[in-house]
Amino acid sequence: MTCLFATCQAPIQAALRPAVWIPGIKKLHSRRERWIIKMATPQEAFDDAVKALTKLEDKEFDGKVISLSKTDKNRLFVQCYCFSKIQWLDVVEISFHDSGNGTTLAKVYCFSSGALPLIIPPPIPLILNLALFFLPYWDNHFTKMWLEIIRRNMDLEIVPEHMV
Template sequence: MSEPSCISSFQGPIQAWLRPGQWCFGVRAIRQGEERWACGCSRQQLVDGLEAVVASAQLNALANTRKVRMGKVKEDFSFVRIESYTASAEWLDVTEFHIESAGDGVSVRVKSFSSGFTPTCVPLAPLLSAVCFWVPFSDYGPQGSLNKLRIKEIREQLTKDGLVPSITVA
């Protein structure tokens, strides 16, 4: 299993929490994707499915990232953060799931975003990203927005592999 470097493992959660790549209102839209889901499962079943997707992403690239890990899971399964690092420079993209019970299933707000300008393998990356928060950069690759693609790939893998019975994009 490919893990981020030691320095990225330390700095990544700090940069994910600070998220300087999202501070500048005018340019943050080019660095993020968002969806709302209605899922026919429990909170725990969704979180278990996300953990399986992360484990699978170590073997198969997930939207141009090979170093993917569960960053944070709340005990009540109401919040999950997945950290996705690029293979070499270890730029960090974050995917967050805000999960609420809704009838027989759950309602989920999914947001994926680029955390900052500086790769997390660079010493003091969160500080440098904070200083460079205004620098415009995008998450676009040959297939379009990598953050939007990552959300789509996670959703498709959850349903394709039968980890979650149904997901409806609201």
């Protein structure tokens, strides 16, 4: 379950995203993938992702929680917040595009939003995460794990490609 402090601070932290301000350092705690989704239009893929994320909102994975934060049906864009056990915030953003031949290309970006967890009372983690934006840290493969969980819960056939 997400704590109240994390729930309140997550939209601000996700919008500011201080952990990905520096190009070299952000690669330690972010992941980009392209998903080739066969036999589906971008709208069908978007709907499937929203359905999967809605289903995941009702589950907890060893204290980890996924929360659907934003959907844009016109842009075919989905954003969700992924909280670790101690409320570190990772953000997943997926946009769906037609790639022809009945397949859809999903551009997926998952990133850690800051070095400190949001379980700390506000505004302390927000201020310190902004001040410590240059601090390199490792995400312990959480970004990869979140994407795998989302993919496994979608009904459509997805071929992931990791991008550097």
